[in-house]
Amino acid sequence: MKSFLAVLTVVATIVVIWYLACIPMNIKGVLDAAERAEEQVMPATAKERRNASALGLVAKNTFAINRVWSVERPRLPAPHQVAQELWKTTVQKKITSKRSLIYHGQVTLSATLLGFVIGTGLGILLAVGIVHSKVMDMSVMPWAIVSQTIPIIALAPMIIVVLYSIGVQGIIPKAIISAYLSFFPVVVGMVKGLRSPDAMQLDLLKTYSASTSQGFWKLRLPSSMPYLFASLKIGIAASLVGAIVGELPTGAVAGLGARLLAGSYYGQTVQIWSALFAAAILAALLVALLGFIERNVLQRMGMSA
Amino acid sequence: MTLVLLAVLAWCAGWWINSRLANSPAAKTRAVQLLVPVIFGVTILVVWELLVRGLEVSLVILPAPTLIAERFASSLPILWQDFAQTFLKGALSGYIMGCGAALLMAVAVDRSDFLRRGLLPVGNFVAALPIVGTAPILVMWFGFDWQSKAAVVVVMVFFPMLVNTVAGLRETSAMQRDLMQTYAASYWQSFFKLRLPAALPFIFNGLKISTTLALVGAIVAEFFGSPTVGMGFRISTSVGQLALDMVWAEILVAALAGSLFYGVIALVEKSLTFWHPSQRR
Numbered sequence: 001m002k003s004f005l006a007v008l009t010v011v012a013t014i015v016v017i018w019y020l021a022c023i024p025m026n027i028k029g030v031l032d033a034a035e036r037a038e039e040q041v042m043p044a045t046a047k048e049r050r051n052a053s054a055l056g057l058v059a060k061n062t063f064a065i066n067r068v069w070s071v072e073r074p075r076l077p078a079p080h081q082v083a084q085e086l087w088k089t090t091v092q093k094k095i096t097s098k099r100s101l102i103y104h105g106q107v108t109l110s111a112t113l114l115g116f117v118i119g120t121g122l123g124i125l126l127a128v129g130i131v132h133s134k135v136m137d138m139s140v141m142p143w144a145i146v147s148q149t150i151p152i153i154a155l156a157p158m159i160i161v162v163l164y165s166i167g168v169q170g171i172i173p174k175a176i177i178s179a180y181l182s183f184f185p186v187v188v189g190m191v192k193g194l195r196s197p198d199a200m201q202l203d204l205l206k207t208y209s210a211s212t213s214q215g216f217w218k219l220r221l222p223s224s225m226p227y228l229f230a231s232l233k234i235g236i237a238a239s240l241v242g243a244i245v246g247e248l249p250t251g252a253v254a255g256l257g258a259r260l261l262a263g264s265y266y267g268q269t270v271q272i273w274s275a276l277f278a279a280a281i282l283a284a285l286l287v288a289l290l291g292f293i294e295r296n297v298l299q300r301m302g303m304s305a
Numbered sequence: 306m307t308l309v310l311l312a313v314l315a316w317c318a319g320w321w322i323n324s325r326l327a328n329s330p331a332a333k334t335r336a337v338q339l340l341v342p343v344i345f346g347v348t349i350l351v352v353w354e355l356l357v358r359g360l361e362v363s364l365v366i367l368p369a370p371t372l373i374a375e376r377f378a379s380s381l382p383i384l385w386q387d388f389a390q391t392f393l394k395g396a397l398s399g400y401i402m403g404c405g406a407a408l409l410m411a412v413a414v415d416r417s418d419f420l421r422r423g424l425l426p427v428g429n430f431v432a433a434l435p436i437v438g439t440a441p442i443l444v445m446w447f448g449f450d451w452q453s454k455a456a457v458v459v460v461m462v463f464f465p466m467l468v469n470t471v472a473g474l475r476e477t478s479a480m481q482r483d484l485m486q487t488y489a490a491s492y493w494q495s496f497f498k499l500r501l502p503a504a505l506p507f508i509f510n511g512l513k514i515s516t517t518l519a520l521v522g523a524i525v526a527e528f529f530g531s532p533t534v535g536m537g538f539r540i541s542t543s544v545g546q547l548a549l550d551m552v553w554a555e556i557l558v559a560a561l562a563g564s565l566f567y568g569v570i571a572l573v574e575k576s577l578t579f580w581h582p583s584q585r586r
Binding site for chain 2: 002003005006007008009010011014075134135137138139140141142143146148149150151153154155157158160161162165166233237240241244245248256260261263264267269272273275276279280283284287
């Protein structure tokens with residue numbers, strides 16, 4: 001309860017700072033509009049205002065302050081503007097509409113999930129191979145670890161274009177980017193998990209004369225679950241980033257990344273912010289969903305903390 | 306066709322050598338542990354080269370490693386410029402500013418239990434969000450040059466770093482803190498002599514996570530607009546010209562920069578946290 005109050009305070013502080021930041025960020029745009037409406041503005045022309053400090057402008061034109069939160073194309077939209085836009089583009093638009101964020105979110109989500117499933121599937125398979133084969137462990141594992149220090153997302157534009165040139169487009173290229181971004185965290189986490197049973201437990205199974213596959217299904221796999229879920233949560237966040245970045249070079253057709261790009265082309269800041277928040281909400285939902293599954297699975301297996 | 310057969314042969318040979326090495330009694334030595342992944346990497350490069358040549362894969366789909374190496378060697382000045390723009394100016398300055406700010410913030414937050422309880426969940430939440438998405442906004446605010454890239458990097462590294470440092474500053478036990486108290490140590494004395502050193506493994510964990518994030522942020526931010534130099538710029542324009550050898554050369558630069566950056570941080574960590582169990586051999 002005390003933590004809840006603390007979180008609430010922090011969030012409220014952030015919102016207040018956000019509202020305050022809108023004043024210096026948007027004041028120039030507001031004053032330009034006021035000048036066009038032939039109102040009295042302190043330095044009278046845009047030219048004089050260009051190099052003036054934002055705070056000084058605010059001090060000289062206090063009448064304009066209450067307008068900075070309702071500019072049409074603000075440099076920094078106020079929280080309620082973003083919330084309104086989110087509401088307008090999710091609830092009040094038909095899902096099939098090109099302007100509905102749900103439509104764009106679902107485009108991104110489907111690529112994310114497909115890629116995530118492929119990436120984690122392959123990652124788990126490779127981890128099983130690594131744990132059971134010494135050669136694979138020694139040859140592949142160092143590269144899997146090194147790959148985490150490399151910004152592999154730089155490959156994204158190339159994958160899109162290459163796949164396009166051999167006739168593959170749509171959801172698959174984005175899913176591939178999502179897949180390889182979630183692949184390596186899962187491999188590393190899963191190897192750690194499959195190795196987590198200690199020597200005593202492995203020896204016990206040996207005294208039962210359990211086969212390798214029995215040892216895998218009854219001991220290694222169950223004890224790897226906490227590690228698996230930890231890396232799944234990292235993996236799904238990485239997948240979403242991959243899908244969003246994968247939408248950038250296609251020239252902005254559909255998806256949350258496309259909304260970001262289109263917004264930045266046309267200076268639609270409110271649209272960028274709402275797409276950003278939609279992506280954040282999506283990420284939070286996905287991670288929360290995994291957390292929920294994790295709690296249930298671990299509880300059923302008797303491992304919940 | 307012979308080339309493809311050679312590729313299969315090369316793969317088998319590489320695998321055979323590695324399995325001999327891995328199952329030999331020498332497998333535990335450091336030399337072999339380094340050699341095996343190197344052989345694996347070389348095998349992949351050889352197979353890649355032979356397959357691309359044997360199947361006559363078009364340059365537009367996958368260039369051979371030798372072509373990439375050639376392009377890398379012949380365009381070193383361009384690559385260096387891009388590296389300086391994206392890494393030295395964008396990523397590194399953002400990394401220093403972001404990590405520094407997060408450190409100071411963590412020290413400030415640590416003094417108040419209330420703030421910590423509030424900030425940690427928020428920080429954890431934000432650290433999991435797709436923050437690269439702020440790139441278009443920051444590019445709009447700070448212009449196309451490296452300042453906007455540094456800003457993206459600051460936003461990206463701030464929260465992972467903050468969360469890790471705050472967690473690290475909680476690492477000391479009550480007993481240790483009490484001991485400092487009995488020495489009549491002031492807040493800052495016990496901070497610098499006890500709590501900061503105890504937090505170092507966590508701080509370095511955050512620093513290491515942030516190295517990759519910094520590069521990712523700087524490169525992706527360039528996809529949203531950049532001057533005509535920079536790694537992200539070069540990648541997106543070369544992809545447009547279907548000059549894939551250039552893209553691969555640039556990815557090679559990114560890979561080298563990323564692993565070197567990580568390596569340097571890991572080395573510093575090793576020398577500063579030599580006492581920690583994870584560093585003992």
